[in-house]
Amino acid sequence: MTDKQFWTKRWQENRIGFHEGRVNRYLREYWQRLDAPPDQSVFVPLCGKAVDLAWLHERGHRVIGVELSKVACRGFFTDRGIEPTVTETGAFVHYSSDGIELLCGDFIDLTRGHLQGASLFYDRAALIALPEHMRPRYCDHLAEIAGPDARGLLITLDYPQQAFAGPPFAVPDSEVHRHLGRHFAVEALYHAPIQPDDPLRERGLSQATESVFSLSRR
Template sequence: MDKDYWEDVWRNEDLGFHQPEVNQHLQRFWQRLQLVPTSRVFVPLCGKSLDMDWLLSEGHEVIGADIAEKAQEDYLVTHDEPVRFTQENKLKLAWQGRLLFVAGDIMHLEPDMLRSVDAVYDRAALIALPRAARQNYALFLANCLKPGAKMLLITRQAPQEQLMPPFNVSAEEVAELYATNFILEQLLSKTRQDGVIEEVFLLKRKQPAGWGRLPREAGEAQN
């Protein structure tokens, strides 16, 4: 990811992607994931999204991550709970109540940090990545998430492709990126008045081949 680009975006407060209200698709479709309230949710490229507040209000533990440290600062300052900071390699971790906000490149997250994640909420991550980076991101999630982990993915397609985020991501590309490792279900395809197509997907991590299979015992006959 281009750290300098995103730091400039936040420094200049060019935050057209920030929604001043909770995303309607999150509120409408989140129950389809059938999670218990205490489930742990990962929100990649979270910015200072109010969607995290909503997820916390539902009882979830939330891991938010954004490459820009100012996103972390701007979010935490709007909440009254005390914050505890730690440093892990190139990542700045902030603990606030049931929230862990990680500042840094999400590709530097240790897979073990996400092993306990029950669900991913991706409204702004996949569409923020250029095409060349999306495959690595999809594989990163597949390698980190446990079998059965779910994801609510929101994508968009504008009438004209942009040279900067948010990028167009089609249903066909979603299948190319995720179908090998996830079960996919399209929940919505909606064309807005401005011509932008919004699509919502429910994904479930497949069980990898050989997962949970007991190793051969010593001395077991080979056929």
């Protein structure tokens, strides 16, 4: 779905400024708003090797991520001194260990069956990683594979798109409501300028706002 060569090269060259080396502050603060029982599985699209995966698992969730780069998938486990079980089925290579499974492949090839009944999802860096023309398809496919009782936490970024080439790309709140509001009830939980220590400021993006939404299936 994404520009595969672009993202594969970024991971191969370790140009991963988008990777947060700590748990996302908004995940810590707002995950509880989903009232998510720890025995429910969580799906994380375009997950990279996010520390957030381990944080969710530590709270009792089984975690299923999808990621294009084998470097990222292996890196998540290597960073924790874990040798994952690796299997290949259809369009995906599966990396798994102790309640965390990363599917290496294209998000758009996922089916509901791949999510193994996951009723929760967490999107910190998927929607904003996609250029505008790809986002409607992403939103529709997310809604298609998410369960009938799906709930999720979404984090977005907005700024004047002409001021910064992206990724991450600007996703205005109106677009969230337009593309996801057809499938989910959308509740805004947070909306404020990016944090003073946000790495995007070092890249010249100072006029940007972050938003956090909870989504629940209509």
